[in-house]
Amino acid sequence: MTVSTSEFPRGSAQGTAPVPLSILDLAAVGEGTTAREALLASQRLARLAESRGLLRYWVAEHHSMPGISSSSPAVILAHLAAHTSTLRLGSGGVMLPNHAPLVVAEQFGTLEALAPGRIDLGLGRAPGTDGATAAALRRTDGVGADDFPGEVAELIRFLRDDFPDHHPYRRIHAVPGPVQGVVGQPQVWLLGSSGFSARLAGQLGLPFAFAHHFSAQNTLPALELYRGAFQPSGLLAEPYVVIGVFAFAGEDAREARRQALTGALATVRLRSGRPGLIPTPEEAEAHLFTAQERAALGTWLENALYGTADEVTAELDALQKRTGADELMLAMNSHSPDFRVRSYELIADAYNMPVGGAATG
Template sequence: MLDLAPVGEGQTPGEALAATTELARRVEEWGYHRLWVAEHHGMPGVASSSPPVLLAHLAAATSTIRLGSGGVMLPNHAPLIVAEQFGTLHALHPGRIDLGLGRAPGTDPATASALGRPAGSAEEFPQHVADLARFLDDAFPPGHRYAGLRAVPGRSGAPQEGRPPIWLLGSSGFSAQLAGLMGLPFAFAHHFAGGGTLEALELYREAFRPSETLDKPYAMVSVAAIAADSAQRARWLAGPAALSMMRLRRGQPGRIPTPEQAAQYPYTPAEQDFIDRWLGNFVLGDGEEVRRGLAALRDRTDADELMITALIHGPEDRRRSYELIAQAHGMAGLRSNTP
């Protein structure tokens, strides 16, 4: 699952983070394999602005579920800093940490500038990914300007300690091809770029070159999925996510509205068309309907994993959605053996 620590109307960021922590404990019990958190900035409805800090807290509150970034927006950070942060997380919780990387700022241009994101940083993304991997592996060649520099904690001369696996995240063909060329696992953001999913996965698989990390492509697809006791209630719970996205696209980010606010909003015909198209990419229904929808998506994409995300206003409804999906899949108490 992918979580943004959503802050709903009437909630505080502290309450949102506490709800995410409790959700992490629950989904671990229900048999979910991974929980990732995303880096966003300047968004009142998203409390996951600092994935390393939040992941450290979630790792201390759980014991078996894999935790990772979905993702760290690498151009916002120096590769060495990210290597140190995730090397620390791996040292504290070996074998449980994933490092997912993206090249978008995760915010608006003004906030990106305040973060210190330099011009052209996205274009340098491939080099930054390579530098980050070398910092983690202590693998800069002689003569390189960073030769002799180490990320500590890191492997630090002890390969048996390993390091967090690197994933590339994307919503277009660029990161798909880069992940393939670098021999890395790839996660595609179907939940907000569903029109390009199949093309991106094809590009990834065509570009893939075996590496020390992978000998064949490994793809994950993230999808918005909401389950409730009825399909009608699931559609009602999904309304706030669509309204939030419409406001965000207008440059008006805010806290996640309640389902009542979303249902009562006076949509124009053009706005209603946006809402309908946005929700058309969701998998909605009761547990069994969502299970069938997810199975159909996995069949269409041939994904190795599906990662579900649910931007739901209330923590109780959010937990219930993940519980129903777990029950429909017979997941309780089961663990995946995937790396």
């Protein structure tokens, strides 16, 4: 069930980073800002990632959330592909229960045709939204998280164009794709925050990305499941793990905490059924979290890394050592687009990552 027999694209750590670094983008929209500003910041951030030697730039799919403008990853990735030349681009992830596998294969086959050898297709089994919105997205009954393994298998078949004879989809082709002579296919990943996708990724011999940033208590058990279940495939000879983590680096520790609090308050409101724009640092800092809100927040703020760049990178190093991650993927749900760009600059500087590179456009 692998997509390609080519060597898995691995990066090498740049500067003093222990492993390659990547970015997971939510294209957050803060109070007083617009979706356009958020998306233009994503363009700036992708170019920065490429010029500083980061490995990947992934976009997360969420729906009906005013503070997140990444509802259409494939559209954003097509735009970013036009403004970069070497950076790997992908979904972190496409929430497969929301989509017909053929549609996803067509979208990411198109991206692969536009940016050959640079496209990752990360797949998740959660809807990335509430139940009513999920129903509106798919408009079909009976397809949910439990159908995920079969949906993944079907999607991979479409990407490879290799349904067996007599299969009802044998004469259906995902275009662009192999039927047109497209040589490569997107690199398929599984995403997860529990053991289900971890075990499935291992059984399929696929790389695995774990959402440590909102399920830190499950990180080590899930990685143990993944590594224990791993079966070498034509794509991947040994397990490959990416850890997603919130990281906020400021010019000083106070500003980093202020920006982290904006994401924390936005999360509290989302989990209590009141999604909205990301609040300002002033509003977040003045907010008195009730005991109920702290319970809703869970361990979000405890597991977010925030402080000066040196403090954040020290914690990233410790996380990598503790988990044995092959790659760290940094995420940031904060009010200010300028802060997000500057934060990643500071982290790259702290790791002595190269300045300048292949960014275009």
